[in-house]
Amino acid sequence: MTKTADDITKRTSIGAQRNPASEEAILTAAAEILSEGGLSAFSIEAVARRAKAGKPTIYRWWPSKAALLLDIYHRQKGETFYPDTGSTRADLVAFLETLLGFWKTSGGEVFRSIIAEAQSDPAALEALRDYAVTRCRASGLILERGVARGEIGEALDIPLVMELFSSFCWQRLLTGRLDPSQDQITHLVDAVLTGFAAKDRAAQ
Amino acid sequence: MTKTADDITKRTSIGAQRNPASEEAILTAAAEILSEGGLSAFSIEAVARRAKAGKPTIYRWWPSKAALLLDIYHRQKGETFYPDTGSTRADLVAFLETLLGFWKTSGGEVFRSIIAEAQSDPAALEALRDYAVTRCRASGLILERGVARGEIGEALDIPLVMELFSSFCWQRLLTGRLDPSQDQITHLVDAVLTGFAAKDRAAQ
Amino acid sequence: MTKTADDITKRTSIGAQRNPASEEAILTAAAEILSEGGLSAFSIEAVARRAKAGKPTIYRWWPSKAALLLDIYHRQKGETFYPDTGSTRADLVAFLETLLGFWKTSGGEVFRSIIAEAQSDPAALEALRDYAVTRCRASGLILERGVARGEIGEALDIPLVMELFSSFCWQRLLTGRLDPSQDQITHLVDAVLTGFAAKDRAAQ
Amino acid sequence: MTKTADDITKRTSIGAQRNPASEEAILTAAAEILSEGGLSAFSIEAVARRAKAGKPTIYRWWPSKAALLLDIYHRQKGETFYPDTGSTRADLVAFLETLLGFWKTSGGEVFRSIIAEAQSDPAALEALRDYAVTRCRASGLILERGVARGEIGEALDIPLVMELFSSFCWQRLLTGRLDPSQDQITHLVDAVLTGFAAKDRAAQ
DNA sequence: CTTTAAGCGAGACGGTACGTCATGTCTTACG
DNA sequence: CGTAAGACATGACGTACCGTCTCGCTTAAAG
The missing domain is CATH 1.10.357.10 (Tetracycline Repressor, domain 2)
Structure with missing residues (x-):
């Protein structure tokens, strides 16, 4: 995993479907935050901030913090x-x-x-x-x-x-x-x- | 442990020393909250509210949520x-x-x-x-x-x-x-x- | 100024922009508190409570108690x-x-x-x-x-x-x-x- | 005003009467705090801390912050x-x-x-x-x-x-x-x- | 070939809890 | 009784997140 959460240019909607680039950015950002600051630094806000994603985008695909964590783990x-x-x-x-x-x-x-x-x-x-x-x-x-x-x-x-x-x-x-x-x-x-x-x- | 956190009349300072009644009330309230609502309901605020204790009183004697939990467990x-x-x-x-x-x-x-x-x-x-x-x-x-x-x-x-x-x-x-x-x-x-x-x- | 801070039904965000209804409610509530209880009753907490607004909403737009007071005065x-x-x-x-x-x-x-x-x-x-x-x-x-x-x-x-x-x-x-x-x-x-x-x- | 609030050795009660040394220390401390940090730094707590006096001692003789301020001003x-x-x-x-x-x-x-x-x-x-x-x-x-x-x-x-x-x-x-x-x-x-x-x- | 509908970023909203500070009251232990 | 000390209940402080909302946009699919 060489690339980090930062290498985005400008993500936006790609129509009425999930944007894989956003998903990627969110999971990467989440993993980075977790490895850098541990669970206490891990918040939806922080992930959104780092991934340059909107909070609703996260909530749309992961109903809870735990769901996001599980996704990171499996990946x-x-x-x-x-x-x-x-x-x-x-x-x-x-x-x-x-x-x-x-x-x-x-x-x-x-x-x-x-x-x-x-x-x-x-x-x-x-x-x-x-x-x-x-x-x-x-x-x-x-x-x-x-x-x-x-x-x-x-x-x-x-x-x-x-x-x-x-x-x-x-x-x-x-x-x-x-x-x-x-x-x-x-x-x-x-x-x-x-x-x-x-x-x-x-x-x- | 039959009595609950509610059966206090009016606690106050007993001088420049720890008030055992407050300690008691806080630990009881904390245990009750935990058993009723689980960890997600457990907050210093909620404990203080239920124990009719001031937040600073809790922070004075238990530096963190974890310390309070440990005390409850041992008791x-x-x-x-x-x-x-x-x-x-x-x-x-x-x-x-x-x-x-x-x-x-x-x-x-x-x-x-x-x-x-x-x-x-x-x-x-x-x-x-x-x-x-x-x-x-x-x-x-x-x-x-x-x-x-x-x-x-x-x-x-x-x-x-x-x-x-x-x-x-x-x-x-x-x-x-x-x-x-x-x-x-x-x-x-x-x-x-x-x-x-x-x-x-x-x-x- | 006939209507008071109470006549709101349910305010919420109207998107990524300031909600005039909230601003209105906050200023009205603040003015009422001040006229009823004077400066000693005037706290950000009390204003938030009365305006049914979140504290952060107040702090977002008025950096200090004084700023809020000035706004009330000008209005x-x-x-x-x-x-x-x-x-x-x-x-x-x-x-x-x-x-x-x-x-x-x-x-x-x-x-x-x-x-x-x-x-x-x-x-x-x-x-x-x-x-x-x-x-x-x-x-x-x-x-x-x-x-x-x-x-x-x-x-x-x-x-x-x-x-x-x-x-x-x-x-x-x-x-x-x-x-x-x-x-x-x-x-x-x-x-x-x-x-x-x-x-x-x-x-x- | 050459001497400051610090030059106390060990004050204590002098019996059932007001201790002038305490009064002195309190007023001096209060004046110093006010001139150093302004009104926002001025609290009964801070005065007591600096004067090494008990809070009740202050409250006994000055019913309010204002009374203390007036005393300082007149002196x-x-x-x-x-x-x-x-x-x-x-x-x-x-x-x-x-x-x-x-x-x-x-x-x-x-x-x-x-x-x-x-x-x-x-x-x-x-x-x-x-x-x-x-x-x-x-x-x-x-x-x-x-x-x-x-x-x-x-x-x-x-x-x-x-x-x-x-x-x-x-x-x-x-x-x-x-x-x-x-x-x-x-x-x-x-x-x-x-x-x-x-x-x-x-x-x- | 347009409409439409969903996803996107952004960020404000009402809330809750945080940990700290000051208030004024109280009790103790000492002199 | 006055003192220093400091614990107490209370409540405001200013901040961080929560989960929800609406905005203004972009774009793929449906009509």
Whole structure:
């Protein structure tokens, strides 16, 4: 994303249809404001000012602050791939590292803003809930592959366990601790994967 | 807490010292507003109005909205006990159920407001981080007892694992899904405790 | 001015331009407050409340309380005419009576508020000074006609003398004594016009 | 006025009576604030802060801001003398120059604050009115001497004419134009003293 | 080939909340 | 009882955003 919100010449209506240049400018401006000043600097006014857009234009297409935030997030995230190394352990470690890494570099500010916004906006809450559930199901792919390989028992509630892992990332994001060591991540994955109940008991 | 913010007659200064009646009235009013209208209804103005207190009185003692929220939370939470049933599994299940239950009935609205607030207030973020770390360490008691009993290996990073469990609760709180079934909780505890890697592999 | 600030139904924006209905409502409300409660009741908040206008709308168009007061005064005063009876003496008497009369019935409260405000607001002070100087020059017309008629010598510093007469009115306004008798006014005009130095000396 | 409000060591109650040191400190502090920041900087809070006095101490002895201002003014003004040069004209010129000069150097800020305050405080208005009337009567001494000398006819309403002169000074004070030239003052005095009606008419 | 209808920027509108300041009253602790 | 100190309820200050509105325009599609 090399171009910024400033490189407009003069946008105006292109007829009775949504102007992609305005949409572009608004989303870019919004993302910039968020990354520069955080959620507290993020207001519809500020976005409109920066994007040189009218406020009604924003309200026309995004009913709330949260909707705008969600749009920014999806545009930044792009496609999500779940690496397939052949090992559930490695896949899980990669999953956690990728997510935390993405949030650390760019998307974190946006996503934590979405979560914050959802706490006072019921519609945003619902969107967030749907998103979270969907993501847990999608990322379950990692464990499903493990089941197929016979690494994991079939009785496991896969989305529930994936929720556990993603929750850990959420909590780290929300408390500003996105930098767990490589060791911590592998330790965590190992602990959950093999269970931390003493092995002699498991052998009983 | 049977009495509400309304049962004051006429508060005034009691000299050059903090008036406990005002503090009481403010915290009560704040808690009521939060539980009735959620975070979006929660403003210093509204608290002052309801508590029949002056805004400066609030700002004098609570530097920010977040500080007020934290105070409310601590007052509602009271002492935290970690049940000791003699079984790590049962202790963990009880821990999760207690936390989710507390959030479902009263404290949840407050705590999710704190998290939201922390996403735009650096000081609140720090307070939240400290609180989260402290709580994970404290709740580690459950696993420490397990280690002492020989149920759990000594190599385990206890706070990290407790973080996992509490994160799950956070995520449920933040997505408005505080009602996992009893089964889900036990399933989750079992999965993590015994590991979900297929047992024949563990036996290898 | 028969209609009051209350007879609005529902004002709103009429586009990116000043809404005359709002301006009207604000000025009317401000004038009413001033005449009912005096300067101490006059606050931007109170005006906004009564005019059912937003505070920012007031601040957008009137940078200060003083600016608002000046606007009210000009609107109340309307055009100023200096009667031409053919006699300087009669013109001066009429001038004083008209000014004192106007202040007694409606404009006095406004003008003394402007003077008060100017004592703590440099911009208002400047506006007041300009106004005072301009008015003294304009009312000099009365004496200029006298000069043209040969009633008054040409060497007289006309604005300075008019300042003297208007000052008298100011002082009466500011000390709440707007009711000098007809006799006092004529006595004053005569004293200044013919000089109060004993006539035998003038004849020397 | 060499000592300032700061040279206190530690004032406290001297028993059940007014503490002169506090009174002194309060008046000094008030005068300093007024001369440094003008009326807009003048508040009971600020005075208390600077004088290191309790607010109730101020309220106990001065019922209003205006009372405090009046006290400051009287203390600054000291005794008033009306020079007696043997010539009414010279006496009047000296009177105007002395008054304007005093206001220019020190007392002006205080007096214009009193006038401003009186526009929103009925009690202050009354005090100001009484003061103005008294002063006009007292300064009438100048003209009374002229009458005694035969310079001025006996029919003149002396206080009314003195009001005219003092009004001129008030107006200059209130519009921030305390620097009329020597010429203007003498011109004014001459104009009023000898009358500005053309002499040929007076001779008719 | 016009009309029409929607989108656009701009920005004013009535509001609400912000965080700060001053008001005048009150109580305490001390002398 | 007078004092310094300072907390209290109240309410105005001036600012920032909110979400809605109308303006004057531009342009693609419908008649």
